[in-house]
Amino acid sequence: MRSLILGFAIAAAFGGAAFAQGAPKGDPKVGLADYQKYGCYSCHGIVGQGTLRDGPRLNAAALGYPALLQQLRTPRYEMPAYTAVQISDQQVADIFAYLASIPKPPDPKTIKLLQ
Amino acid sequence: MSKKIKRRQFLAGLAAAPAVGVAASATKAIAQTAPAPGSAIPPVPMTDRLLNDMPPQTIGKTGSDFMVDIMRSLNIEYIASCPGSTFRGIHESIINYGENKTPEFITTLHEDTAAAMCHGYYKVAKKPMACMVHGTVGLQHASMAIYNAFADRVPMLVLSGSIANPVTRQAYIEWNHAAQDQAAIVRDITKYDDQPTSLQAFAESMVRSYEIMNTAPMAPVLITADGDLQEDPIPPEVEKKLRIPQLKRSSQPAGDLVAVREAAKMLIAAENPVIYTNRYGRTEAAPGLLIQLAELIGAPVVDQHNRMNMPNRHPLNHSYRREAVLQPADLILALEPIDLFGLNNYVPDLVSRPNDPRRRNPNLKIIHIGTEGMLAKSNFQDFQRFVPSDLHIAGDAEATVPSLIEELKRQMSAADKSRCDGRCAKVKDVGAKQLEQWRQEAVYQWDAKPITSARLMMELWDQIKNEDWMMPTETQFLSDWPYKLWDINKPHQTMGGSGAQGIGYNTPAALGAALANKGKGRTTVAIVGDGDFNMAPGVLWTAAHHKIPILYIVHNNRSYHQEVMMILRMASRRQRVNHKNVYVGTLIDNPAPDYTKIAQGYGLFAEKAVLEPSELAGSIRRALDVVRRGEPALIDVVSDGR
Numbered sequence: 201m202r203s204l205i206l207g208f209a210i211a212a213a214f215g216g217a218a219f220a221q222g223a224p225k226g227d228p229k230v231g232l233a234d235y236q237k238y239g240c241y242s243c244h245g246i247v248g249q250g251t252l253r254d255g256p257r258l259n260a261a262a263l264g265y266p267a268l269l270q271q272l273r274t275p276r277y278e279m280p281a282y283t284a285v286q287i288s289d290q291q292v293a294d295i296f297a298y299l300a301s302i303p304k305p306p307d308p309k310t311i312k313l314l315q
Numbered sequence: 316m317s318k319k320i321k322r323r324q325f326l327a328g329l330a331a332a333p334a335v336g337v338a339a340s341a342t343k344a345i346a347q348t349a350p351a352p353g354s355a356i357p358p359v360p361m362t363d364r365l366l367n368d369m370p371p372q373t374i375g376k377t378g379s380d381f382m383v384d385i386m387r388s389l390n391i392e393y394i395a396s397c398p399g400s401t402f403r404g405i406h407e408s409i410i411n412y413g414e415n416k417t418p419e420f421i422t423t424l425h426e427d428t429a430a431a432m433c434h435g436y437y438k439v440a441k442k443p444m445a446c447m448v449h450g451t452v453g454l455q456h457a458s459m460a461i462y463n464a465f466a467d468r469v470p471m472l473v474l475s476g477s478i479a480n481p482v483t484r485q486a487y488i489e490w491n492h493a494a495q496d497q498a499a500i501v502r503d504i505t506k507y508d509d510q511p512t513s514l515q516a517f518a519e520s521m522v523r524s525y526e527i528m529n530t531a532p533m534a535p536v537l538i539t540a541d542g543d544l545q546e547d548p549i550p551p552e553v554e555k556k557l558r559i560p561q562l563k564r565s566s567q568p569a570g571d572l573v574a575v576r577e578a579a580k581m582l583i584a585a586e587n588p589v590i591y592t593n594r595y596g597r598t599e600a601a602p603g604l605l606i607q608l609a610e611l612i613g614a615p616v617v618d619q620h621n622r623m624n625m626p627n628r629h630p631l632n633h634s635y636r637r638e639a640v641l642q643p644a645d646l647i648l649a650l651e652p653i654d655l656f657g658l659n660n661y662v663p664d665l666v667s668r669p670n671d672p673r674r675r676n677p678n679l680k681i682i683h684i685g686t687e688g689m690l691a692k693s694n695f696q697d698f699q700r701f702v703p704s705d706l707h708i709a710g711d712a713e714a715t716v717p718s719l720i721e722e723l724k725r726q727m728s729a730a731d732k733s734r735c736d737g738r739c740a741k742v743k744d745v746g747a748k749q750l751e752q753w754r755q756e757a758v759y760q761w762d763a764k765p766i767t768s769a770r771l772m773m774e775l776w777d778q779i780k781n782e783d784w785m786m787p788t789e790t791q792f793l794s795d796w797p798y799k800l801w802d803i804n805k806p807h808q809t810m811g812g813s814g815a816q817g818i819g820y821n822t823p824a825a826l827g828a829a830l831a832n833k834g835k836g837r838t839t840v841a842i843v844g845d846g847d848f849n850m851a852p853g854v855l856w857t858a859a860h861h862k863i864p865i866l867y868i869v870h871n872n873r874s875y876h877q878e879v880m881m882i883l884r885m886a887s888r889r890q891r892v893n894h895k896n897v898y899v900g901t902l903i904d905n906p907a908p909d910y911t912k913i914a915q916g917y918g919l920f921a922e923k924a925v926l927e928p929s930e931l932a933g934s935i936r937r938a939l940d941v942v943r944r945g946e947p948a949l950i951d952v953v954s955d956g957r
Binding site: 237238239241242243245246247248249250251252253254257259260277278280281282283285286305306307308311313314 | 663664665754755756757758759760761763764765767769773774776777791794795800876879880883884886887888890894897955956957
């Protein structure tokens with residue numbers, strides 16, 4: 201729950217910015233590889249779904265590009281920083297493209313196991 | 316020689332005989348038995364000749380037989396053990412004199428497994444189990460599981476052996492496995508220990524230890540049984556006088572009534588009370604009492620699940636709205652809390668480790684009802700950081716809640732009741748919406764690969780929800796999906812965590828729980844991490860050998876995942892960019908262990924590893940069919956990290 205509140209707080213801090221503002225063109229396939237390579241999946245889940253204690257949800261337009269970049273470079277709370285030395289702006293754009301490419305989830309009412 | 320010769324003393328006496336005399340006799344003996352030149356018969360060594368001259372052993376009641384009588388009087392149904400020579404007397408008495416019943420010998424392949432089984436067993440059966448561990452070395456093996464149980468305030472009887480008399484120890488091995496004070500290994504993490512020097516003292520100490528460990532705050536106890544005391548026959552004049560004290564159960568310590576009255580007054584006056592529970596639920600009555608209390612004062616409950624405290628779908632259960640309910644709270648009623656500091660503060664994992672107080676009402680008051688302060692030892696720091704409370708009531712919370720409820724009813728006016736009822740309705744209204752919110756969250760990962768925890772948990776839930784089930788394992792590494800989406804409403808369905816987060820708890824403790832569930836028609840499903848499982852996979856053999864039905868699902872993220880995140884944090888903090896190295900020391904891969912083959916090798920039903928979410932239903936169904944027939948099964952599910 202803490203990670204969900206954190207995620208919304210970060211998104212709210214950038215609420216005025218357009219979702220993809222300033223994002224260089226990114227490759228979602230490269231972004232998926234980098235998302236795994238740099239360990240993003242370990243706290244945020246393989247499809248950016250978020251985990252209870254470690255990282256908020258990133259998929260389904262949870263964070264716009266400016267928020268994602270800012271959080272990577274100068275993170276709030278406990279997230280380790282990923283400076284430009286470790287991951288370039290282009291790589292951030294690729295990861296953003298990957299997260300944006302994750303399909304929207306279905307309506308839970310359509311999933312029998314969730315009723 | 317007397318037929319009642321004591322074997323150890325006999326050999327000891329020989330060892331102490333004057334060397335010259337022995338040498339001279341030996342020479343003469345050898346000389347007497349030396350073969351004639353050309354004869355093929357080899358000389359008989361002196362030791363064999365002396366042994367051949369030994370009188371037959373005593374057939375009669377031995378000390379360890381009496382020790383079994385004591386365990387039987389305490390109704391110790393099972394004793395888990397990896398065998399060892401320091402308690403061979405008790406072992407033989409259990410299986411022959413006692414006919415392997417009460418206690419029944421449960422064979423484990425590691426002492427940690429034996430102790431952890433006791434931990435899990437108690438939390439279901441609500442009565443202690445025993446484990447027997449080899450002197451010094453076995454006790455060290457068991458010590459992590461004993462610490463987990465101590466930190467979790469769970470009783471277990473640990474029996475060990477030693478040879479107290481140096482003169483009767485056999486050379487080498489029995490010295491390595493003896494200690495003057497072996498309880499020192501675990502004294503900081505047990506509530507009581509003794510090494511009785513007589514059988515009557517042994518009886519009294521065992522009954523005393525049973526009472527002590529079963530009185531809150533509960534914890535493990537250790538009794539060391541001297542080898543000679545176990546193995547020697549009981550002289551008739553001693554046997555006539557032996558008495559096993561009658562077990563009289565203590566009541567649990569309850570809070571002082573004057574303080575309880577004050578607590579009721581504070582609760583009635585509060586505008587936004589919150590109940591916080593952690594290790595509260597001790598008996599099956601606990602959840603019902605907590606619901607009654609919460610509804611009486613209209614308070615949301617924040618439950619940290621170290622026992623089954625409250626049904627997860629009850630609309631007053633706001634465990635996952637913790638900050639939303641705690642920020643406006645003007646009173647927290649803490650029932651058996653573990654970490655009050657952590658409830659209201661945060662120490663983020665940053666270089667500076669700042670103390671970050673959470674946003675709380677400046678007028679916040681705390682009522683603390685619990686037993687933590689009654690068993691605090693300074694060495695292991697599981698007692699957490701100190702937080703003063705406005706009213707501290709030392710006593711078992713579950714034992715105190717009934718008098719608190721009565722006092723609230725006595726003190727509440729009609730206006731108070733109306734106010735609390737109104738508050739209760741509002742809190743319930745918010746609480747009832749949580750399930751829908753969690754369903755919305757679960758779909759974000761539904762069809763992902765590797766299989767995600769929400770999908771795994773709901774596929775499993777679909778197949779057990781209509782029967783009597785129990786999940787004995789921790790869920791924080793599964794993002795707590797069972798607590799969000801399952802319907803946990805019976806006291807036996809969950810049992811909290813390890814206590815001290817010593818990895819390797821879940822797999823054996825789950826088996827202890829399954830042992831307690833055996834014969835009740837209850838399905839035990841244990842979801843264990845691969846890191847936890849690999850600590851003592853021999854647990855599976857014990858499950859197969861003793862035909863304990865349990866379904867193990869290995870949440871196989873192929874890593875010590877928590878440490879993957881920790882090393883990432885360290886590397887980023889130090890601006891070291893080689894991310895491949897994160898997996899050095901944290902990956903459980905290359906080769907990936909084949910848990911299916913491991914399980915089959917230990918005698919369990921297991922099919923190939925599950926890689927696709929769509930395969931889960933069939934795999935779980937086939938494995939559960941085996942478990943419902945009374946046998947253990949395992950499914951390896953290749954999973955996402957959390």
